[in-house]
Amino acid sequence: MDQQKMQRLLRLLMMLTGKRWYSLYEIMNILESSGRTVYRYLETFESAGFVLEKNRGSYRLQRSSTSTRSLQNLMHFSEEEVLILYDTLALIEGTSAVKEQLVRKLNLLYDYKALEKLQQSDDLMKIQILSDAIRNKKQVKLKSYRSSNSDKITDRKVEPFDYLPDYRSVWCYEYESKSCKQFKLARIDEIELINRDWENERLHKIYFTDAFRISSVKPIDNIEAKLSLKAYNLLLEEFPLCRNHVNDEDGHYLLKIPVAGYQGIGRFVMGLPGEIEVLGSEGFKEFLREERKKFLE
Numbered sequence: 001m002d003q004q005k006m007q008r009l010l011r012l013l014m015m016l017t018g019k020r021w022y023s024l025y026e027i028m029n030i031l032e033s034s035g036r037t038v039y040r041y042l043e044t045f046e047s048a049g050f051v052l053e054k055n056r057g058s059y060r061l062q063r064s065s066t067s068t069r070s071l072q073n074l075m076h077f078s079e080e081e082v083l084i085l086y087d088t089l090a091l092i093e094g095t096s097a098v099k100e101q102l103v104r105k106l107n108l109l110y111d112y113k114a115l116e117k118l119q120q121s122d123d124l125m126k127i128q129i130l131s132d133a134i135r136n137k138k139q140v141k142l143k144s145y146r147s148s149n150s151d152k153i154t155d156r157k158v159e160p161f162d163y164l165p166d167y168r169s170v171w172c173y174e175y176e177s178k179s180c181k182q183f184k185l186a187r188i189d190e191i192e193l194i195n196r197d198w199e200n201e202r203l204h205k206i207y208f209t210d211a212f213r214i215s216s217v218k219p220i221d222n223i224e225a226k227l228s229l230k231a232y233n234l235l236l237e238e239f240p241l242c243r244n245h246v247n248d249e250d251g252h253y254l255l256k257i258p259v260a261g262y263q264g265i266g267r268f269v270m271g272l273p274g275e276i277e278v279l280g281s282e283g284f285k286e287f288l289r290e291e292r293k294k295f296l297e
Contacts, residue, residue: 021058144189211241212264219258
């Protein structure tokens with residue numbers, strides 16, 4: 001599929017998932033396409049599992065269908081994702097965090113034929129179960145969750161209610177701790193859907209999540225660091241949301257960013273010795289010193 005066709009299909013999908021009806025003439029003008037081409041696009045949607053409503057020559061996707069509801073939840077792409085989409089999925093080679101994130105999001109459109117082969121992925125199957133639970137407001141059990149904080153493997157009864165932007169973690173209200181936490185999909189052995197409704201929806205809350213995917217009620221600190229070109233490149237590849245917090249200054253890159261915890265940025269800094277000069281804060285410098293002691297011991 002060429003880039004222009006991909007752009008038109010995505011634009012038409014976004015148009016038809018709203019409340020408004022679009023006439024064939026309007027679609028032709030917006031997409032700058034012939035009536036025959038528009039009909040072909042509409043047939044593509046129907047063959048992919050979407051339910052197309054027709055009313056006196058106007059069209060929209062049926063809002064009550066599962067595939068359309070999933071699509072509506074997905075149409076909040078980041079700038080990085082839009083760039084990747086417009087380069088077309090078929091032509092992209094290699095891997096990146098943004099590409100993986102996009103595939104996870106698109107997997108929620110599980111009726112879309114192009115993604116049938118991807119649905120066997122363990123994490124993608126977990127996303128489908130969690131998405132059903134979120135959509136139907138049901139409880140789930142995260143079986144054999146491997147927690148780095150408690151250093152234990154236990155089952156967790158939770159109410160899942162939203163994903164983090166990269167779809168690698170899910171926000172849940174946890175019954176045992178009576179608090180909202182994020183759980184990483186990769187650390188869940190299996191997800192069991194419990195046939196019980198949410199009981200704590202009023203307590204569901206998404207806390208601040210930094211660019212390194214660490215969360216807290218609010219930022220705990222602001223970090224400043226000078227990065228080499230190598231560190232800068234790796235930072236944007238692994239954590240693309242850092243892009244707006246880096247400035248190019250006389251041959252080096254200055255990072256100024258709020259964080260929810262030191263663990264995420266700390267792992268990145270310690271993995272690139274000699275490539276990053278930490279300018280602040282003192283709290284973060286002390287954290288790095290303590291982590292270095294643990295490593296040497």
